[in-house]
Amino acid sequence: MKTIDPNAINVKKMLCPFCSFGCEFGVVFNDFGIKGVEYIKSGSSAGRLCPRGSAAAIYLDHPKRLTTPLKKGVSIDWPKMGKELTKITGSPKSVAAAVDRNVTPEEYTKILGFCKKIGVDGIATTYFEPEYYLRRFFDKPFSMDDIENADCIVILGDPFNHAPMSSRSIIDWKLKDRNHALFVIDTVNTHTAGFADKFLRVNVGTEPLLLFGLAQDNIEGIDVTKATGIDGSLLKEVSAKLKGAKKGFIFACLSFGHTYDPVLVAEGLVRLQEFSGMSVVPLVEFRAHEGTESFAALLEKVKKKKIKYLLNFGELFPFYYPQLIADMRAVSIYATSPLKFNDHNVLPVPLNLEKEGTIITTFGKKKLTGNIEPPSGAKSIGSILDMLTQEYGEAKVPALTQPKVDVAGRARKLADIAVSRKKSLRLIGEKIAFNFMGFFDSEMLKMNPADASELGIMPNDTATIASVKGSCDLAVKITEDVGNGIVAVAAETPAIRGLFDYEMDADTKSVNFIPTEVKVCRKE
Numbered sequence: 329m330k331t332i333d334p335n336a337i338n339v340k341k342m343l344c345p346f347c348s349f350g351c352e353f354g355v356v357f358n359d360f361g362i363k364g365v366e367y368i369k370s371g372s373s374a375g376r377l378c379p380r381g382s383a384a385a386i387y388l389d390h391p392k393r394l395t396t397p398l399k400k401g402v403s404i405d406w407p408k409m410g411k412e413l414t415k416i417t418g419s420p421k422s423v424a425a426a427v428d429r430n431v432t433p434e435e436y437t438k439i440l441g442f443c444k445k446i447g448v449d450g451i452a453t454t455y456f457e458p459e460y461y462l463r464r465f466f467d468k469p470f471s472m473d474d475i476e477n478a479d480c481i482v483i484l485g486d487p488f489n490h491a492p493m494s495s496r497s498i499i500d501w502k503l504k505d506r507n508h509a510l511f512v513i514d515t516v517n518t519h520t521a522g523f524a525d526k527f528l529r530v531n532v533g534t535e536p537l538l539l540f541g542l543a544q545d546n547i548e549g550i551d552v553t554k555a556t557g558i559d560g561s562l563l564k565e566v567s568a569k570l571k572g573a574k575k576g577f578i579f580a581c582l583s584f585g586h587t588y589d590p591v592l593v594a595e596g597l598v599r600l601q602e603f604s605g606m607s608v609v610p611l612v613e614f615r616a617h618e619g620t621e622s623f624a625a626l627l628e629k630v631k632k633k634k635i636k637y638l639l640n641f642g643e644l645f646p647f648y649y650p651q652l653i654a655d656m657r658a659v660s661i662y663a664t665s666p667l668k669f670n671d672h673n674v675l676p677v678p679l680n681l682e683k684e685g686t687i688i689t690t691f692g693k694k695k696l697t698g699n700i701e702p703p704s705g706a707k708s709i710g711s712i713l714d715m716l717t718q719e720y721g722e723a724k725v726p727a728l729t730q731p732k733v734d735v736a737g738r739a740r741k742l743a744d745i746a747v748s749r750k751k752s753l754r755l756i757g758e759k760i761a762f763n764f765m766g767f768f769d770s771e772m773l774k775m776n777p778a779d780a781s782e783l784g785i786m787p788n789d790t791a792t793i794a795s796v797k798g799s800c801d802l803a804v805k806i807t808e809d810v811g812n813g814i815v816a817v818a819a820e821t822p823a824i825r826g827l828f829d830y831e832m833d834a835d836t837k838s839v840n841f842i843p844t845e846v847k848v849c850r851k852e
Contacts, residue, residue, distance in 0.1 A: 339366050340699040343687070344373075345430065345680035346380040346764070348612045349493045350689035353377055355384060355681075355700060362389045378492035379762040384681055386767050388700065392667045394676035395705035401670030406707065409675070410715040413662065416637045417716050420447035424626050424635045424659075428455040428642030429614045432685035432696070433725070435709045436617050439641055440723035442713045450621030454645035455614070456830075456839040458582035458590035462610035463618075464730060465580070465597070469692035470609050472497040480509045480573035482542075482606065484535060484597070485581030486518040490759045491611040491690075494579070499523060509573075511566055513538060515586070515756060516774070516816055517809040526566055531557040532754055532814060532843050533588035534746045537739060539596025542567045543603035547739045555746040576606040584819040585757030585828040585841045588745060591731070592738045615688040620726050622837030630659055637662065641709055646672060650826040651797045652839065664709065666702075677709060678702035731835045738835075753779065755795065755827060755846045756816050763818035771824050773802040774816040775848070780806045783848060790851040793817075795844045798826045801851055815848060 339354040351373035354366035362385050369375035397409040417423055425443050427436060443451055453460070475481065475497060488495040502510050502523055512524035513535055521527045530538050534556040541552035541563050553560040570576070580597055582590055597608050629635040638656070640646070640663040646653055647669045664677040680687065684698025702708075713720065762768045773793060775785065785791055791804050793815070800823050810816050819825045829844040 337363065341368065341697060342384065342681060342699060343694055343696050344377070344381040344384065345687050345696065346613065347378075347491045347493075348610065348615060348688075348690040349373070349491050350687060350691065350694040351377060351381055351493055353381055353384070355388065373493050376493065376496070379768060380492075380764045383764055383767045387679065387765075388681060390667070393703050394665060394668045394674060395703045396676060398668065398670065398674040400673070406705070406715075409673075413639075413712075414716050416662075417446050417448075417639075421449075422634070422636040423448050424450070424452065424629065424638050426452045426454040426623075426626070426638060426640045426642075426645065427617050427619065428453065428640065428644040429457075429616075430643045430680045431617060431641050431709065432680070432683060432687065434685040435641070437722035437725060438710055438713055438720070440620075440725065442717065442720040444723050445720035446717055450625065451619050452621050452623045452626040453617060453619035453838065454623065454640055454642065454649075455616040456623075456644075456649060456841060457584055457613065457616070458587060458593070458840070459610070459612040459614075460616040460838075461590045461594040462580055462582065462612055463616055464594060464728065465608040465610045466615055466688060466690075468607070470607070470690050475501050475577055478576045479507065480569060480576035480606070481511070482570065482576070482578045482600070483510070483512045483520060483524075483581075484539075484578065484593070485514060485583065485586075485611075486516070486520045486759060487579050487581050487611050488518065488520040489761045490581035490583070490613075492761045494611060495520075498579075509569055511569075515811070515814065516758060526562065528558050528562070528566065529811070531555065531746050532756060533586075534742065535587055536589055536592035536596040537742060537746070538563070539593070539600050540739065542570060543596070543599040544571075545599045545603070547736050549740055550743045555743040570600070570604040570606070573604060573606060576604065578604075578606050578608045579611055580608055581611045581759070583757050583759040584825065585755070585843060588840070588842050589738055589742055590840060591733060591833060591836060592735070592742060595733060595735055609690060611690060618726050618728055623839055624832055624837035627655055630656060633658065635659055640664065643667075648822050648825050649839075650822055651828070651830055664712070666706065675712060676703070676706040677712075678706050682706075683708070733835050751813070752845045753813060753815050753848055754843045755793065756814060756843045757819040757828065757841075758816050760818040760820075763820045766821050771802060771818045771820060772805045773848070774805050774807050774810045776808060776810050776812045776814065777806050778812050779815070779848075780804065783850060785848075785850045791848050792851050793827065793846050793848050795827045795829060795846045797829055797844070798823075800824065800827065815846065
């Protein structure tokens with residue numbers, strides 16, 4: 329009989345897949361299982377990890393880990409699920425496929441090959457995070473060492489929470505030389521903004537208009553200062569500084585439900601890049617896959633009753649986008665997930681922490697080690713596809729395409745929203761590192777003191793927040809970090825994400841989750 333030694337440990341080197349930094353760390357095992365996380369000083373993160381990387385042990389050993397297929401919350405075995413999927417895919421014209429987060433490039437080419445082999449027409453992306461539109465800036469790998477020679481940095485959003493491992497390099501750069509200029513663009517006064525020489529606190533969702541203004545790209549009929557709330561003299565001062573910068577970078581982060589038009593944000597970043605000569609550095613959670621057809625095209629097939637089944641590969645859809653289910657009621661969804669969800673048909677798969685393959689980071693491609701065995705019952709995407717057909721091979725990934733965008737029309741629409749907004753509160757999303765998937769602190773609703781006073785809400789009260797899409801109760805944090813008329817929350821759980829309204833984008837035919845009008849009242 330084996331003697332259990334609780335002091336015996338084994339450390340397995342890992343690559344963190346929770347954002348585009350791709351930090352290295354170790355997962356510590358003993359005879360009782362996963363013990364925790366070890367920081368590797370020789371790795372790319374120099375012995376540091378953000379809360380998400382530090383949560384790896386929790387995620388790997390979470391009570392919600394899925395180990396058997398579920399049909400509407402009821403466990404069935406893999407042979408029965410395999411037979412069911414085989415029967416479904418035997419009629420490929422009634423089947424659609426989609427991909428979202430945490431599908432490796434290797435898995436994606438297999439999915440493409442599988443669909444081509446069995447005759448599924450198109451693959452849609454169900455990754456509806458706004459950072460999807462930053463994928464165009466991944467063409468050139470970046471190194472944090474590159475900022476050493478920069479004299480100017482522009483930050484869109486909050487990288488200290490979105491990609492926390494960027495913070496040390498940015499702060500060190502800022503403090504190294506008093507002539508270094510740091511400009512931060514955001515609606516919320518964040519920790520990142522606290523280090524800025526100039527914090528350009530824009531009105532909700534108007535970041536693209538400010539980017540055009542800084543690039544001195546004037547669009548007829550738009551008063552940038554009125555729409556964004558940024559003083560004209562400040563706008564001119566910052567624009568002149570960017571034009572004269574010898575070398576600099578634009579760090580870009582986009583949070584869920586934070587802006588009305590992420591497509592226009594990407595266009596604004598291109599214009600500012602061309603104007604200033606600075607490179608755009610995307611900081612994202614996941615570098616999305618393109619897909620071969622739009623989500624709108626998939627929905628059109630659903631409406632015409634051409635699609636009866638949807639196979640979704642990833643971790644987000646449909647669980648984290650409950651607003652979309654009404655449009656998909658006629659479809660039976662079979663979705664991969666490492667966690668238990670009682671709705672739909674759920675197929676257990678490994679986490680990216682447990683996979684072998686590649687992830688695409690801000691710094692180029694990095695290899696996943698595959699050092700950790702997934703839970704018993706979880707099948708890789710390749711194994712699931714192998715159950716359904718053989719010799720499907722791999723298909724070529726479609727070339728990245730940029731949609732044709734009516735920039736002026738979209739900008740004028742956005743300006744109209746900004747200047748004609750109603751008095752009601754608007755909910756925007758944030759990215760807060762220590763709210764990661766609800767593992768640590770629960771989400772809190774940030775509210776301006778003036779709004780709280782008007783509604784009779786005191787610090788640490790619980791409030792009910794309701795939108796056209798749903799409602800939930802949240803503890804309230806009263807702070808001037810958000811402006812009057814704005815409430816903000818970290819959108820990390822399905823319940824919170826379900827509050828946000830969405831629009832179908834006219835040019836990309838995909839889904840944009842937008843700042844949403846809400847009612848807030850104190851919960852007795």
